[in-house]
Amino acid sequence: MSLKLFDGFRFTRRDTPVHRMDPRAKLILVATFFVGAVIFSNLLVLLAIFLVEIPVIASARSLRRWVRTMRGGAAFALLIFFMNLFFGGTLSLAIALTLRFIILLSSFSIFFLTTSPDDFGLALQQAHLPYTLSFTFTTAVRLIPTMAIDVQTIVDAQKSRGLELEKGNLLRRIRNYIPILIPLIISAIRRSVELAEALESRAFGAKKTRSSMVTLRMSGSDYFAVALTTVFLGVMVYLYLFSAVPSFEIPIKIPSLLQLF
Amino acid sequence: MIAVENLYFSYRDGAEVLHGVNLEIADGEFLAIMGENGAGKTTLIKHFNGLLKPNVGRVLVDGVDTRDSSVASLSRNVGIVFQNPSHQFFSETVREEVAFGLRNFGYSGEVVRKEVDRILETLELTRYAETSPFMLSGGEMKRVALASVLVWNPKHIILDEPTIGQDYRQKEKLRKLILQLNMQGKTVVIVTHDVEFVADCKPTVVLLSRGRVLGEGPAEEVLVNQKLVDEASLLRPQIAELMGSLLDLGVPGNVIDTFQARRILAKSLLRV
Numbered sequence: 001m002s003l004k005l006f007d008g009f010r011f012t013r014r015d016t017p018v019h020r021m022d023p024r025a026k027l028i029l030v031a032t033f034f035v036g037a038v039i040f041s042n043l044l045v046l047l048a049i050f051l052v053e054i055p056v057i058a059s060a061r062s063l064r065r066w067v068r069t070m071r072g073g074a075a076f077a078l079l080i081f082f083m084n085l086f087f088g089g090t091l092s093l094a095i096a097l098t099l100r101f102i103i104l105l106s107s108f109s110i111f112f113l114t115t116s117p118d119d120f121g122l123a124l125q126q127a128h129l130p131y132t133l134s135f136t137f138t139t140a141v142r143l144i145p146t147m148a149i150d151v152q153t154i155v156d157a158q159k160s161r162g163l164e165l166e167k168g169n170l171l172r173r174i175r176n177y178i179p180i181l182i183p184l185i186i187s188a189i190r191r192s193v194e195l196a197e198a199l200e201s202r203a204f205g206a207k208k209t210r211s212s213m214v215t216l217r218m219s220g221s222d223y224f225a226v227a228l229t230t231v232f233l234g235v236m237v238y239l240y241l242f243s244a245v246p247s248f249e250i251p252i253k254i255p256s257l258l259q260l261f
Numbered sequence: 262m263i264a265v266e267n268l269y270f271s272y273r274d275g276a277e278v279l280h281g282v283n284l285e286i287a288d289g290e291f292l293a294i295m296g297e298n299g300a301g302k303t304t305l306i307k308h309f310n311g312l313l314k315p316n317v318g319r320v321l322v323d324g325v326d327t328r329d330s331s332v333a334s335l336s337r338n339v340g341i342v343f344q345n346p347s348h349q350f351f352s353e354t355v356r357e358e359v360a361f362g363l364r365n366f367g368y369s370g371e372v373v374r375k376e377v378d379r380i381l382e383t384l385e386l387t388r389y390a391e392t393s394p395f396m397l398s399g400g401e402m403k404r405v406a407l408a409s410v411l412v413w414n415p416k417h418i419i420l421d422e423p424t425i426g427q428d429y430r431q432k433e434k435l436r437k438l439i440l441q442l443n444m445q446g447k448t449v450v451i452v453t454h455d456v457e458f459v460a461d462c463k464p465t466v467v468l469l470s471r472g473r474v475l476g477e478g479p480a481e482e483v484l485v486n487q488k489l490v491d492e493a494s495l496l497r498p499q500i501a502e503l504m505g506s507l508l509d510l511g512v513p514g515n516v517i518d519t520f521q522a523r524r525i526l527a528k529s530l531l532r533v
Binding site: 150153154156157158159160161162163164178179181182183186187190 | 307310312331332333336337340341343345347348349350351361362365366395409410413
């Protein structure tokens, strides 16, 4: 099973402007990309958002990991492309919707690649979210690598019992994953129960308010980034409300498969 | 025969785990691979059925280079039982769980039923045949995992930490089963740091430390060798410690099993 997809979401400590950014400022930035990608289906706008994202990833020196994630999501992107192309869409719409998927995936990727789970938890906490909620989230993120190891262990054990994942037709191949998924789910449930017991026996949640040793502080460049993001968001909202973007069509006609039925 | 020749292996993240391991396991041999956590024991045995392939060197199983064969076809002859049984159970009943391997190797119907019954009987699991494998105790789960590999009768049997979570009685049963399998002519390799268990079984011992073979020899020689045992971060078996502390009584220092120790001590006590 390919776990390369996760590489694009796993935090690595690096010293780059994007890594140093305050997690809240980064969240705003990424959310802006996200919102932009969701409200627009215009190819030109989506292309613009995508072209803004690339330098952000590049300045985080994470292009290679990002490409790996994109490769992991390639099958799904192709599915989106062809579904839209053949079932009633135009070529430009198909490209636009595929691009939307890529932007959404990249936004998540940028955030999680460059933000340590601890910083993220801190950001949630300082946004006055209940600690149980931020703790749950950071724990989930932190457990992904552990689960990736579990998957490998399970795959090894089942292969040693003669399981061949790449054997048979499509349906058979999907069924081949049952012996992997069930042990994985069960071990995840077991682990969470054990974790909950361990937490409770260490008096988790005994005090409602929590203090923390580190407090996040927005620096000048963080405010600048937020300002820039706000302008970007403002422009997008303006364009959306007044639909000031020329619609753009690639002049190639694709016969819709729907017409065949 | 399993032959490991100058095996170097590193994982994808770059850490080199095995640095030039040479090892020959003859058919019908009984071998224990011992060493501290992270010595590379599990990494080494994963090469025996091709789950991992060497970066440098090669591993031959009955003359076939593991790089030229699939895990499934190598597993037909090399049965590996992994440490944590809950990392492989997915069936509703023990019977189905044990039958999984046989079905993968293309058996069906009557053969599967007969072979599953046979192995459940051998491992005293018959009364759990229709129980969910998840409802069993830790020791029983270990036995189901063992049954799910032994069921297709592999020629070489590799057990990763078979004694973890087993009480003394179960260990004793396991020891008898291992000796029985070995007597039937099967190669048995156990990976463990349970020195007491190894002292009771007395196999050939291979000490592994930081990806290298430190030493190899009969258990009663290797496990009493203080220097080797220290280097491998193990402790000598308790009997060896005891006999070692009684050297001035004139007892030999290379005794590791209870039975022999009892005989010698009784004799020297009579003399006193």
